[in-house]
Amino acid sequence: MKIFHISAECYPIAKVGGLADVVGSLPKYQNKKGAISQVIMPFYNNSFNTKNKFLTVYASKLELGTTSFNFRILKLDKRNVGFDLFAVDIPELLFDNYVYSEDDTERFLAFQIAVLNWMLTWKEKPSILHCHDHHTGLMPFMMTQCYNYEILSNIPTVLTIHNAQYQGWFSHDKVDLIPKFNFDNVGLLDWNGSINPLAAAIKCAWRVTTVSPSYMEELKDSANGLENLLRSERAKCFGILNGIDLDVWNPETDTYIEKKYKISSVQSGRKGNKKWLCTKFNLDIEKPLFAFIGRLVGEKGADLFPELFKTVLQKNNISILLLGSGNKETEHELNKLKEQFKGSYNAFIGYDEKLSHIIYAGADFLLMPSRVEPCGLNQLYALRYGTIPIVRSIGGLKDTVIDISEENGFGICHKNTSVDDMAKAIERGNNLFNSQLQFKKIRKQIMKIDHSWDASAETYINLYKSLKS
Numbered sequence: 463m464k465i466f467h468i469s470a471e472c473y474p475i476a477k478v479g480g481l482a483d484v485v486g487s488l489p490k491y492q493n494k495k496g497a498i499s500q501v502i503m504p505f506y507n508n509s510f511n512t513k514n515k516f517l518t519v520y521a522s523k524l525e526l527g528t529t530s531f532n533f534r535i536l537k538l539d540k541r542n543v544g545f546d547l548f549a550v551d552i553p554e555l556l557f558d559n560y561v562y563s564e565d566d567t568e569r570f571l572a573f574q575i576a577v578l579n580w581m582l583t584w585k586e587k588p589s590i591l592h593c594h595d596h597h598t599g600l601m602p603f604m605m606t607q608c609y610n611y612e613i614l615s616n617i618p619t620v621l622t623i624h625n626a627q628y629q630g631w632f633s634h635d636k637v638d639l640i641p642k643f644n645f646d647n648v649g650l651l652d653w654n655g656s657i658n659p660l661a662a663a664i665k666c667a668w669r670v671t672t673v674s675p676s677y678m679e680e681l682k683d684s685a686n687g688l689e690n691l692l693r694s695e696r697a698k699c700f701g702i703l704n705g706i707d708l709d710v711w712n713p714e715t716d717t718y719i720e721k722k723y724k725i726s727s728v729q730s731g732r733k734g735n736k737k738w739l740c741t742k743f744n745l746d747i748e749k750p751l752f753a754f755i756g757r758l759v760g761e762k763g764a765d766l767f768p769e770l771f772k773t774v775l776q777k778n779n780i781s782i783l784l785l786g787s788g789n790k791e792t793e794h795e796l797n798k799l800k801e802q803f804k805g806s807y808n809a810f811i812g813y814d815e816k817l818s819h820i821i822y823a824g825a826d827f828l829l830m831p832s833r834v835e836p837c838g839l840n841q842l843y844a845l846r847y848g849t850i851p852i853v854r855s856i857g858g859l860k861d862t863v864i865d866i867s868e869e870n871g872f873g874i875c876h877k878n879t880s881v882d883d884m885a886k887a888i889e890r891g892n893n894l895f896n897s898q899l900q901f902k903k904i905r906k907q908i909m910k911i912d913h914s915w916d917a918s919a920e921t922y923i924n925l926y927k928s929l930k931s
């Protein structure tokens with residue numbers, strides 16, 4: 463079985479968030495199960511790409527409306543990422559040193575057209591084309607509707623929705639950028655008066671998956687306008703929980719962290735990492751350390767952090783450390799708090815892969831008060847490293863974290879993304895920290911939970927097998 467994943471991000475080549483982690487690991491686990499799983503993404507002008515050697519495997523031109531662009535398909539000249547990695551280079555459209563910008567319509571449309579044009583030349587077609595998010599959402603439409611791609615129309619397509627908030631909308635004025643198709647079917651592209659690549663993919667893909675079962679259910683009530691569409695297409699929609707890459711996320715072998723450890727050495731190992739964090743960020747190692755890692759956006763509840771942190775730091779003897787970037791106003795307010803709570807609060811505004819690993823290995827609790835969380839990988843990494851997650855019960859967080867008040871519970875769950883609920887959850891964490899016996903027991907318990915890709919990679923393969931072209 464030959465699976466071709468199409469994505470805007472893929473770890474370690476280009477990462478903005480969890481999409482990269484998933485596309486950088488699921489194919490590897492599918493290959494371990496005997497499939498041939500490959501990835502294609504845009505070629506960005508970033509440090510991975512300039513440091514690594516790529517070979518040109520195909521070169522041609524593509525048409526975007528009336529403009530013609532040269533493109534090349536490059537292949538990473540080594541397979542140490544665990545799968546064959548291809549990249550589409552379209553120099554004139556400047557796949558610069560960024561993944562997303564304000565308007566990516568032309569960039570991602572050209573990327574998708576280049577992939578399809580290349581596929582037309584293949585002798586052996588893939589068994590499955592697996593699209594990820596709206597950036598690749600026009601492929602199922604183009605394969606079934608555009609005259610150029612008729613010979614690709616019987617290749618089964620799967621769309622995975624990692625985040626339905628972003629849909630890639632653009633105006634019908636740009637419809638001519640899409641290769642010619644029977645205009646009677648233009649409705650397949652449309653949702654509420656715009657061309658909507660995510661909606662088009664939900665309509666045209668053979669199967670649709672989301673990254674956790676609960677998120678699939680939640681989307682039927684709240685999907686940024688696509689609720690009715692998801693309800694009507696529910697027969698082909700499935701929730702499959704993400705896994706994690708144990709080659710990357712393993713405290714025993716992680717080269718980013720200060721002190722490696724396993725379950726039997728968790729106490730000293732985590733202390734070494736916490737010490738490093740506390741020294742670097744001027745925090746007291748004796749106090750429980752609550753951390754957040756992620757995008758500072760409304761979906762993650764980040765707008766409430768300034769008020770929340772003020773409230774809990776005034777009332778409790780705890781420390782807070784934040785790593786993230788996003789909304790400029792939130793960033794500014796979070797920076798301002800540093801002065802007021804010197805010694806018990808600090809923040810690194812930016813993106814730092816190494817620091818994120820040390821935080822998973824050294825903080826006592828990880829905060830995830832998300833308003834929306836399709837799966838969430840941070841809580842899975844936290845569990846693997848023995849950091850207790852404090853989460854709002856929503857989406858993938860609901861599917862992966864059980865509150866300590868329940869049988870075999872190991873995390874702290876709250877109902878709403880509100881300062882009040884979040885503050886109470888942090889207080890519960892503080893109390894748990896003060897019951898050191900229970901705290902240490904849970905720490906070992908969570909490190910044993912298996913969230914590797916093994917089970918879910920198999921579920922995807924079974925889904926593909928059910929699709930015969």
Ligand code: ADP
Nearest residue numbers: 479480756785786812813814815818838839840
């Ligand atoms: P999302 O994809 O919605 O941002 P996920 O929980 O699925 O959320 O994945 C986020 C990924 O990005 C994790 O690997 C997390 O460690 C990483 N990450 C997020 N923000 C940062 C940051 N500022 N620095 C380093 N890593 C980050």
Ligand code: GLC
Nearest residue numbers: 480481624673836837838839
């Ligand atoms: C998205 C979601 C996140 C999920 C990730 C990987 O970015 O916001 O919840 O874990 O994709 O599927």
